Amino acid sequence: MSIDWITVLAQIANFLVLVWLLKRFLYRPILDGIDAREAEISNRMGEAVEAKDKAAAVEAEYHEKLRALHVSQAEMSETIRKSAEDQRDALLADAAQQMQAERENWQAHLGDEAQKFTAELHRAGTETLLSLTRKALTDLADETLEERMAHHLAGELGSMGDDLKKAAGDATQATIVSHDALPAHVQDSLKAEVSALFPKAAVVFKTEPAQAPGLMLRLGGAQISWTLDSYIEGLESLMQDRLSTGAVSKVTADAL
């Protein structure tokens, strides 16, 4: 066991060099790295605390917005409900108005149809009555309707002679209007009857398809006539009464 003092000095020098080298390549990098990491962790923890505070603030703001949203939602729901009720009332009123208009249109259409039906009934009734009357007169009395109408008008002239003269005054033309053209012997018969009462008046025959079947004498301001209109109107009123009441009864001649 001996001590080599040169080796001792060399080992002291080696040790001091090793201290410097390890300080340079081991302790300082490691400790600086640890310090940097601790500082980074500290910073991140600070940032995390700050982020947590921000998150708490955002959460509180969110809850506040949520509460306000609930309040706004309730108000909006109430507004929407009222608006829906108003719109419903408006739609109902509009629908009622439209229904009223439809009803009126339908009533008008119904009236038009009734008028058409009445006109058609009038025309068909006239033709039927005219046809039946012609046939009945031909079958029973071997006469035509025009002859009987002329005979009736002549009878009227006889009974109303004085009144008719007063009303006619100084008329120079007597116009006999008929629905269809009268046969020649009927015209002659009527001409003779009128000329007997009013010798100064010229007798003129006219046909007017718009006039109801029958005869009409116009003499100045006087006028006498016989047409089927009164019969047709009686028939229409009787049929309308029966249709409206739904009753079915025998149609009497008096009713016409």
Added chain:
Amino acid sequence: MNLSPDETIMFEVWGLPINATIFYTWIVMALLVVASMLITRNLRPDVPPNRWRTTLEVIVQGIQSQINEVARGSSRYLLYYAGTLFLFVATSNLLLVVPGFEPPTSSLSTTTGLAISVLIAVPLFGISSRGIGGYLKTYVQPSFIMLPFNIISEFSRGISLAIRLYGNIMSGAVIAAILLSVAPFFFPVVMDVLGLLTGMIQAYIFAILATVYISSATAPSPKPQKDIP
């Protein structure tokens, strides 16, 4: 058989003989420095630590915590010094298991050099901490009569440090060598394992005692309390 590697000359540099103690010391130094450089070369804050860096951090922080337990409020210079002592002695002793390697700590010259460095470091740390006057006062405390005893205590510390480390490591190496020649199959392995344990313990003891000596020199002296009337 050489009891000390000082007697083994490995080679000469410019006429200076380099013995095995210095040669293996250089190997240990190179091993520690190169390993440190390799591990800490890519040490940047943006690079995540790998397992080697983590290992080094565990070692350095372990040393730091041990020093902090002994010396409260110690400086980094104490870590550099005591940590290097521990790493050098521990690495030297661990390399005992490498065939053909003679640990420098089995040389009395190495342990003496380390002990002398401790003897020098203690007053240096004490003076840097307390100042020259404050440090010299510790030799005459509690009274001037204690001056020679304190001086003897200082030197005996160094001698005990040197002899303890040398004796343990050298005896382990010598016993392993003797057993290797007598019973080469079983006992050398057991002795090597025992030597590793002893070497680590001695490294720890050497570094801790150096830290205790330095911390006792750097610790602030208690202020005299005034008598309460």
